Amino acid sequence: MDSSNVLLAKRKITKRISLGKVAIGGGAQISVQSMTTTKTADVEGTLQQIYELAQAGADIVRCTCNEQEAAEGLAQIIPRSPVPIVADVHFHHEMAFAALEAGVNGLRLNPGNLRKPAEIKEIAKEAMDRKVPIRIGVNAGSLHPEIYERFGGATPEALVESARLELEYFGEVGFDDVKISVKASSIPLMVAAYRLASETFDYPLHLGLTEAGPLPGGLIKGSAGIGTLLAEGIGDTIRFSLTADPVEEARAGRMLLESMGLRERKGVDLIACPSCGRAEIDVIAVAKAAQEALEARNLPLQVAVMGCVVNGPGEARAADLGIAAGRKRGHLFIKGKIVRVVPEDQMVEALVSEAEKLVAEGIEARLAAADPNAQSEAEADRAELFQVKGHDANHREVIVEKIRRRISN
Numbered sequence: 001m002d003s004s005n006v007l008l009a010k011r012k013i014t015k016r017i018s019l020g021k022v023a024i025g026g027g028a029q030i031s032v033q034s035m036t037t038t039k040t041a042d043v044e045g046t047l048q049q050i051y052e053l054a055q056a057g058a059d060i061v062r063c064t065c066n067e068q069e070a071a072e073g074l075a076q077i078i079p080r081s082p083v084p085i086v087a088d089v090h091f092h093h094e095m096a097f098a099a100l101e102a103g104v105n106g107l108r109l110n111p112g113n114l115r116k117p118a119e120i121k122e123i124a125k126e127a128m129d130r131k132v133p134i135r136i137g138v139n140a141g142s143l144h145p146e147i148y149e150r151f152g153g154a155t156p157e158a159l160v161e162s163a164r165l166e167l168e169y170f171g172e173v174g175f176d177d178v179k180i181s182v183k184a185s186s187i188p189l190m191v192a193a194y195r196l197a198s199e200t201f202d203y204p205l206h207l208g209l210t211e212a213g214p215l216p217g218g219l220i221k222g223s224a225g226i227g228t229l230l231a232e233g234i235g236d237t238i239r240f241s242l243t244a245d246p247v248e249e250a251r252a253g254r255m256l257l258e259s260m261g262l263r264e265r266k267g268v269d270l271i272a273c274p275s276c277g278r279a280e281i282d283v284i285a286v287a288k289a290a291q292e293a294l295e296a297r298n299l300p301l302q303v304a305v306m307g308c309v310v311n312g313p314g315e316a317r318a319a320d321l322g323i324a325a326g327r328k329r330g331h332l333f334i335k336g337k338i339v340r341v342v343p344e345d346q347m348v349e350a351l352v353s354e355a356e357k358l359v360a361e362g363i364e365a366r367l368a369a370a371d372p373n374a375q376s377e378a379e380a381d382r383a384e385l386f387q388v389k390g391h392d393a394n395h396r397e398v399i400v401e402k403i404r405r406r407i408s409n
């Protein structure tokens with residue numbers, strides 16, 4: 001997206017495939033995936049979750065197709081889904097046919113547990129006739145036993161070989177509408193496997209760190225693994241595998257792409273200072289309240305919550321909008337410029353109201369509508385706080401003095 005982004009290596013251009021309306025690979029924008037946790041046979045419950053996932057940023061949703069009732073559920077879900085649906089198939093090849101019959105936009109097959117070449121080729125043939133792409137979803141934890149044995153374990157080479165073998169079966173029937181994943185729960189293994197897959201194949205890659213676990217560890221591990229590869233230009237679609245509400249997965253995927261400059265901002269990016277000796281409010285509580293209120297409105301802005309008016313507006317001047325606390329008042333600022341001063345108990349309300357206006361009217365118009373007295377009121381608050389707390393509210397000079405004394409003794 002942004003060619004001046006120093007974080008990102010040039011993206012590898014892979015072959016393009018399409019899952020319904022979503023293009024993957026070939027330079028298409030990187031898509032976010034998640035997976036439902038409902039029984040697929042529960043049509044209304046599953047659709048509700050799909051809508052929540054789409055709202056949180058998922059471009060594609062996967063549902064398990066593990067039994068006949070699930071396939072029948074898919075037949076009802078797909079026409080009503082706001083995003084393309086992929087059926088996850090393990091062990092039972094007949095479930096792949098059932099999912100295709102239900103009209104899925106994509107299949108995910110695990111070569112580790114769907115192993116009979118004749119069945120794999122039959123599925124590929126039917127997917128080809130229906131123009132449905134297949135993800136070859138290799139997983140270190142369920143690697144084909146023969147390959148595991150041959151490579152002495154779930155090595156990067158073994159994971160890539162499993163994908164290559166499946167491609168060979170597909171190739172025998174002329175099918176190559178494919179994307180590939182080589183997931184593992186270890187970050188080094190996952191990163192090495194995807195690097196090798198990227199060197200080996202021109203097919204789009206679906207990135208994921210499997211079994212990343214609950215929050216916050218799962219988010220950290222997933223971000224480290226997926227983010228490393230994205231920075232290297234590897235990856236066409238991503239999924240966080242979290243032991244959490246899948247909405248968190250969709251949100252995390254979206255946020256990772258937005259924060260790396262790989263997708264346009266869709267929702268709010270709330271930044272907040274870590275708080276320190278100068279803080280005039282409970283920054284954590286106000287940031288949480290602001291996040292909840294702004295997320296519910298899905299406003300594409302970077303919004304800052306800062307603990308003090310002394311440094312807040314300056315430290316967060318890059319944010320579209322922000323609020324800083326001081327003397328029981330909140331200083332509302334746009335791009336670092338104070339536009340209004342409000343009572344402390346109205347900070348969140350004022351922030352949300354200004355965010356809505358900013359999206360509707362634009363920065364110039366909102367700067368022009370600034371309260372003409374705001375700047376001078378803000379200056380008065382800042383000056384008074386300096387007098388009360390001084391220049392060293394965090395007692396840095398005292399600490400530095402203590403360090404010097406200890407070293408000289």
Ligand code: SF4
Pocket residue numbers: 273274275276277278279280306307308309310311312315
């Ligand atoms: S100086 Fe102010 S804005 Fe910066 S961390 Fe401390 S309280 Fe927050």
